[in-house]
Amino acid sequence: MAHRALVIAMLPAIGLRVLAVLGFPPALLFYGDSFAFLREELSPGTTRPSGYSLLLALLRPAHSLTVVTVLQHLLGLALAVAVYALLRRRGLPGWGATLLVTPLLFDEFLVLLEHMIMADAVFIVLVTAAIVLVVWRVTPATAAIGGLLLGLAGITRTVGLPLLILTAAYLLIRRYGWRPLLALLVAGAIPLGAYATWTKVEKGKFALTEADGNFLWSRTMSFADCAVIKPPDRLAVLCPTMPVAERPYPPYWLWESFSPLLKVPGAANRNKLAGEFGRAAILAQPGAYLGAVSTDLGQLLRWERTGAAEKTPYKLPAAERPLSESVRGIAESYEGGPAATRVVEPFAGWLRAYQRFGYVPFPLLMLALGGALVTALVRRRWDALLPGVAALALVVSPPFLAAFDVRYVIPAIPLIFLALGLAIAARSPSRQEPAEPEQEALNVA
Template sequence: MAHRALVIAMLPAIGLRVLAVLGFPPAILFYGDSFAFLREELTPGTTRPSGYSLLLALLRPAHSLTLVTVLQHLLVLGLAVALYALLRRRGLPGWGATLLVTPLLYDEFMILLEHMIMADAVFIVLVTAAVALLVRRVTPATAATGGMLLGLAGITRTVGLPLLILTAAYLLIRRYGWRPLVALLVAGAIPLGAYATWMKAEKGVFALTEADGNFLWSRTMSFADCDVIKPPERLKVLCPDMPVEERPYPPHWLWEDFSPLPKVPGTANRNRLAGEFARAAILAQPGEYLGAVLTDLGQLFRWERTAVDEKTPYKFPSSERPISESVRGVAESYEMGPAATRVVEPYAGWLRAYQRFGYVPFPVLTLVLAGTLVAAPLRRRWDALLPALAALALVASPPFLAAFDVRYVIPAIPLICLAVGLAFGPPTPFLARRQATASHDLLSAGLHR
């Protein structure tokens, strides 16, 4: 059987996802993003785009959170098969292509995100599918499809926006011609423009969210010193009132009671002033800003993703967590019944045990990505640079714009797997012919001397 290695690898991977479905029905809910996505009224989100909400709305008539999570599990499994097929087309043997998609199949955090009512799994599939399509072959049609997928990724998670620009730069530098470039940008602009127009009609702002300034402001709470910044009077309300060494992690400044952010009236006004303060803080304290970013990026060298006793939402739960009354109706309306995550043993326990070791440590991923970024140009595997740079953008941009979160690294995993296969696998037929021609020319030149 030509694909025996993949079939053997797929069976346990499917089994792990069956454990998730059996052990944690109907889904794992993330407080409070899941409930914002599940709301029946469709409106553009304030702090996050609502692309994922549109997908949930399409599935709402089934009134099944299980359907949502099963679909997400299938999408990621399908993505693994697609990457395997692409790597096989590039000349990798079956065992090699299977080995490269193994992190996508077996990473415990990937399985967790697939089983959450969160936008991450869909975002991962959209971004990786777009990049894979463009490294396979660039034509106006594939560029348009890739652009559309990246545009949809941008209204699913805003961190997808830089990837459309990055991909356009890739097509421009590789000189694929103006038709694919225009097709990519126009197709990508369609979902982005439609969503921003919806936002304008609903909230009076032509944008994807009303929180980019808030998130950047929260980033500066790691170091901001108003004695150094000297903000104008209108921004002083946003100055932190606790010493730097006592300040909590940036995201807490967005939601907690101690934050001065809610003191600023008006959603749009708050976002605008927060953005002004953040830019002033970064310009006044650039060294401290870069220090905070580097400190966050240092977590990429932490071997354990989550410690055994660490309190984090990124673990398969050991007991049912009741849904608070303020959002219970949202989830139960979607499910048409009880929606709290149930913990069914022994399946849940088996998956919790697997979670302690079933992952590729971030230091390994970081070193592999760095090695691929160096090797790709040295080996003239230019197509490997697109997934590698996309992975780098996904990993590195959150600490600059908000803060590091272990969840934000996971979308880079399939892109890194793809980049490694393209950088270190056999040369493409075109490259092989080119290298053979170069060798023949060198030999001929030597014989004629």
């Protein structure tokens, strides 16, 4: 049996997801993002795009959060199979391809995100599936589908936008011809343009969100010193008053009552002024900015993702947390009944125990990424560079634009091991199929 190793690996991976469904019904809820996504009134999001809300709206008639999480679990398993299939196509043996998709099947954080009402699991599938398609074989059709998936990823999480540009650059540099490049860009622009138009109609601004400036401003709260920045009066209201050593982590500045951001009226105006302040702070204190980014990136050297005593929303709960009155109606309307996460033993306990060790530590993950990029360059496995550079962008960009969060690193996991597999593969695309530019020349002839 050619795929015996994968079948053997899939069985316990499915078992982990069954434990999640049985142990934490109907879903894990992230305060308060999950409830923003679940709202019945569809509108373009202010802080985050609403692409995931559109998917939830399609599934709303089922009135079941379990349907959502089971779908996400199935998508996660299907993604591992797709990566495996591409690696086998590139000549890796069954056991080797299976070994490289093991993190996709068994990483506890991927299982957690698949069981959570959050956009991350769908985003991971959209991005990785798009890159798998483009790397599989470049044609106008695969490029168009890949572009559409990346466009959908961009309206799911805005960090997906640079990946569309990276993929276009890959096609351009590799000289695959104008037809795949045009197909990618046009298809990617369709969901992005439609969503931005929706925002224009609803809010009067052609954009995906009204929060990019807010996040950049919060990033600068780690170091901003208005005595150095000397902002004009209209920006001075955004100056922090706390001493640097006492300031909380950047995301807290977006929501907490002490934040000067809340003093600025109007979402669009707030975002505009915050962006101006953020850019001014970075230009006035570039060393402090890079120091803050470096400190955040240093989190990638932690062996444990979360400490034993660390408070984090990414730990599986040991007891049910009742829903607050402000959000209960939203969740129960979608579920058609009680929607608080229940904790069912012993299944929940088994999965909590697995969470303590079932992951690839970040230092090893970064070593795999660095090894994939170096090997790709040395062996001239250019197709490995697309997922490798995309993974690097996903890991590095949040500390520059907002702040480090464990959750922001997880989407890079499938891309890292895809890149590593392609870099060490026995065959390169040029030896197993005609290059696209040559094919186009034949078509013209």
